[in-house]
Amino acid sequence: MILKTRLFGQTYCFKNVKEVLAKANEIKSGDMLAGISAETAQERIAAKHVLSQLTLEELRLNPVVPLEEDEVSRIIDGDINEAIYQDIKNWSVAELREFILRTETTGADLSRISRGLSSEMVAAVAKLMSNLDLILGASKIRITAHCNTTIGVSGTLASRLQPNHPTDSTEGILASLREGLTYGIGDAVIGLNPVDDSLDATVRNLSGMYNFITEWKVPTQVCVLAHITTQVKALRKGAPVHCLFQSIAGSEKSNEAFGINKEILDEAYELGLKEGRATGPNIMYFETGQGSELSSDGHYEADQVTMEARCYGLARHYKPFLVNTVVGFIGPEYLYDSRQVIRAGLEDHFMGKLTGIPMGCDSCYTNHMKADQNDIENLAVLLSNAGCTYFMGVPMGDDVMLNYQCTSFHDVAALREVLRLRPLPEFEAWLEEQGIMRNGKLTSSAGDATIFTR
Amino acid sequence: MALEDNIKLIVEQVLNQINEKNKELVPAPVQQEKKTACPAGTDETILDDITQVDLQKYLQVPNPVNGDFYREMKKATPARIGVWRAGTRPLTDTLLRFRADHATAQDAVLNDVSEEFIQDFDLVKLQSACRDKDEFLTRPDLGRKLSPESVETLGKMAKAGAELQIIIADGLSSTAVETNVPDLLPALLQGLSNVGVSVGTPVFVKYGRVAVMDCIGEELKPQAAIMLIGERPGLGTAESLSAYLAYNPRAGMLESERTVVSNIHKGGTPPSEAGAHLSSVVKAILERKASGVNFSF
Structure with a gap:
């Protein structure tokens, strides 16, 4: 294993694979906060050069958290298909990059090698990719999954309707829900971030949204993003659960900070399949975001891109229906400005797709960050071209509960219009029935939430 | 109840004191109006302040199926609904109000x-x-x-x-x-x-x-x-x-x-x-x- 190189005559020597991975990252304030980023621009390129010549086998044998110490490492390693891995283990990371980008390489080819990749390999190749590489590579990979609707179908762009309310008022939630539907939003999921995480509130919120979509025969799924153990309790009480949500991290230690582990996820997954009301077979919904491991001190001195890739490795184990990065939510100490958020959004989407999951993105920012609505519109256009599975839809992009901004109902509708993308097929048929959409275009009824009154 | 009474009492006491103090000290209200001189010959009329509109009462959908119900819905949430559209994009005043509110948030973070x-x-x-x-x-x-x-x-x-x-x-x-x-x-x-x-x-x-x-x-x-x-x-x-x-x-x-x-x-x-x-x-x-x-x- 070669950890040494020369650049402009100067020698750079790295102490291990983890350090190479960290220093090969594009610049991120979170890696600087962790004290692990490259110290100069030249050192960054030296690290990329060393990384490009490492083999996939060397990356598998050097996970950033040892298997003995971490169940996430064990899950990822255990899910690798050995036959496929044997075929590619001698490739360098440079060769993997070029294989992905080659014109002859199809989505089917990438889906196959995906099963032989560990998360460290996925992260490594992302670090060698330019932004346009990340877009091109991801655009080849279509991953579909089915809960009540089929997500990831070619030519579609789906959306999560996020009807959040500062006090979880059912009337308030339904008001945003109605409005979103008339813009063609909600085919990925109608997903509420609750203020009140209690069992009673979870049951009440689930029932309120479920009753509405049952009454209006909306082909989609509902979800309350309470802690997964609360959703499991609601399910046991007979509440209408389609998919089960949880925020996840890339190490066992950081998942502990989220109050979860493999056992809890296994139990929820099995119960959801057995007792949940969705058609399935994909019923899990995960959210992630670069920097969460450092924020709970579970990053093991590894960089935030590699830790993020490990989230996707963990997610893959549960054949999820939805996974999205909440890319600008964490704040400027991890992603400093719009440039870093856009880079992270493209990395996350690419890494998710290469891992084999139907990756979406909450393209967003907080008010203490050097970013604004124009920046996340840019990111959404870039990601739509990369084949991003879904975005969030929030009234005017202003989330009145979480106090951050993301993509709006209008944004999703405009992305579909500009890039000639459609809602998911079952959902579009329903929009036509309701007179909201005709031949892929919104009608004059779109934007009037009171079409859903009897 | 006793606690609430106590709070009321303190609030009254303090408000009285502040009013008294204000007569002498007048720690100027934070939002002072900044006057900018307009060039001579321009129209004296001033545009309405878009940030004074109560968004929860402002319904922009032109011919809703049920206007009364829309107003009720808007009362039920501070979310920016009932905003209508130009094609798939927001109307201009909706967009500008959003930008104004974001500007206030940014200034709050960045100013000392x-x-x-x-x-x-x-x-x-x-x-x-x-x-x-x-x-x-x-x-x-x-x-x-x-x-x-x-x-x-x-x-x-x-x-x-x-x-x-x-x-x-x-x-x-x-x-x-x-x-x-x-x-x-x-x-x-x-x-x-x-x-x-x-x-x-x-x-x-x-x-x-x-x-x-x-x-x-x-x-x-x-x-x-x-x-x-x-x-x-x-x-x-x-x-x-x-x-x-x-x-x-x-x-x-x-x-x-x-x-x-x-x-x-x-x-x-x-x-x-x-x-x-x-x-x-x-x-x-x-x-x-x-x-x-x-x-x-």
């Missing part, structure tokens, strides 16, 4: 609390280990420490060993501090004096995060400390302030050992009411010698 404010309230001025706003935003670890000069200042200027140390910090909203503290602080001091709690020298920490109170605790060894700090602004309000209270503030204390009262602003808990309420919380913390998860009020 004014020197006059610190002087007006006789606060000892300290600074965290951050050198500037940028470092404050990217290095939460430094925002939790005091600069060496400030440690020195603290030793010289502030009284040690008080029952309660009051700390004000900009945090993520200078606007929240400048808007709420003028009403909150007098109510808090009045309430504390009513319940017989003595306070140390109030301090202000520029570029401060919550845990900088631990550092100040180490230096001054008060029995308890309260920190008033600006919350991260949303688009709905950039004025929200939080109070963090700690019994025996010291290095290495856990986040769960702090008691938090958040959402202090005119649309949430009004500042004078919050000040009165906080004085009772302080009293209880001192009596029970605990805060955070070990304490319920």
Whole structure:
């Protein structure tokens, strides 16, 4: 294993694979906060050069958290298909990059090698990719999954309707829900971030949204993003659960900070399949975001891109229906400005797709960050071209509960219009029935939430 | 009930005092109108202030199926619904209002609390280990420490060993501090004096995060400390302030050992009411010698 190189005559020597991975990252304030980023621009390129010549086998044998110490490492390693891995283990990371980008390489080819990749390999190749590489590579990979609707179908762009309310008022939630539907939003999921995480509130919120979509025969799924153990309790009480949500991290230690582990996820997954009301077979919904491991001190001195890739490795184990990065939510100490958020959004989407999951993105920012609505519109256009599975839809992009901004109902509708993308097929048929959409275009009824009154 | 009565009483007392004071001192209201001279010959008429529109009453959908129900829905949520569209894009005034609200939020984060404010309230001025706003935003670890000069200042200027140390910090909203503290602080001091709690020298920490109170605790060894700090602004309000209270503030204390009262602003808990309420919380913390998860009020 070669950890040494020369650049402009100067020698750079790295102490291990983890350090190479960290220093090969594009610049991120979170890696600087962790004290692990490259110290100069030249050192960054030296690290990329060393990384490009490492083999996939060397990356598998050097996970950033040892298997003995971490169940996430064990899950990822255990899910690798050995036959496929044997075929590619001698490739360098440079060769993997070029294989992905080659014109002859199809989505089917990438889906196959995906099963032989560990998360460290996925992260490594992302670090060698330019932004346009990340877009091109991801655009080849279509991953579909089915809960009540089929997500990831070619030519579609789906959306999560996020009807959040500062006090979880059912009337308030339904008001945003109605409005979103008339813009063609909600085919990925109608997903509420609750203020009140209690069992009673979870049951009440689930029932309120479920009753509405049952009454209006909306082909989609509902979800309350309470802690997964609360959703499991609601399910046991007979509440209408389609998919089960949880925020996840890339190490066992950081998942502990989220109050979860493999056992809890296994139990929820099995119960959801057995007792949940969705058609399935994909019923899990995960959210992630670069920097969460450092924020709970579970990053093991590894960089935030590699830790993020490990989230996707963990997610893959549960054949999820939805996974999205909440890319600008964490704040400027991890992603400093719009440039870093856009880079992270493209990395996350690419890494998710290469891992084999139907990756979406909450393209967003907080008010203490050097970013604004124009920046996340840019990111959404870039990601739509990369084949991003879904975005969030929030009234005017202003989330009145979480106090951050993301993509709006209008944004999703405009992305579909500009890039000639459609809602998911079952959902579009329903929009036509309701007179909201005709031949892929919104009608004059779109934007009037009171079409859903009897 | 008795507690509520007590709060009402303090609020009244303080409001009276403030009104009296205002007659002489007039600490100018924060939002002073800035007049800009217009070139001669231009139209004297001024455009309406778009930020004065109550969005929850403003329905832009031209011919809704059910206008009454729409107005009810808008009343039920502060979310920006009923906004209509130009094709798939928002209408111009909706877009501009969104940008105006975001501008307010950004200014709240990036602007500093004014020197006059610190002087007006006789606060000892300290600074965290951050050198500037940028470092404050990217290095939460430094925002939790005091600069060496400030440690020195603290030793010289502030009284040690008080029952309660009051700390004000900009945090993520200078606007929240400048808007709420003028009403909150007098109510808090009045309430504390009513319940017989003595306070140390109030301090202000520029570029401060919550845990900088631990550092100040180490230096001054008060029995308890309260920190008033600006919350991260949303688009709905950039004025929200939080109070963090700690019994025996010291290095290495856990986040769960702090008691938090958040959402202090005119649309949430009004500042004078919050000040009165906080004085009772302080009293209880001192009596029970605990805060955070070990304490319920």
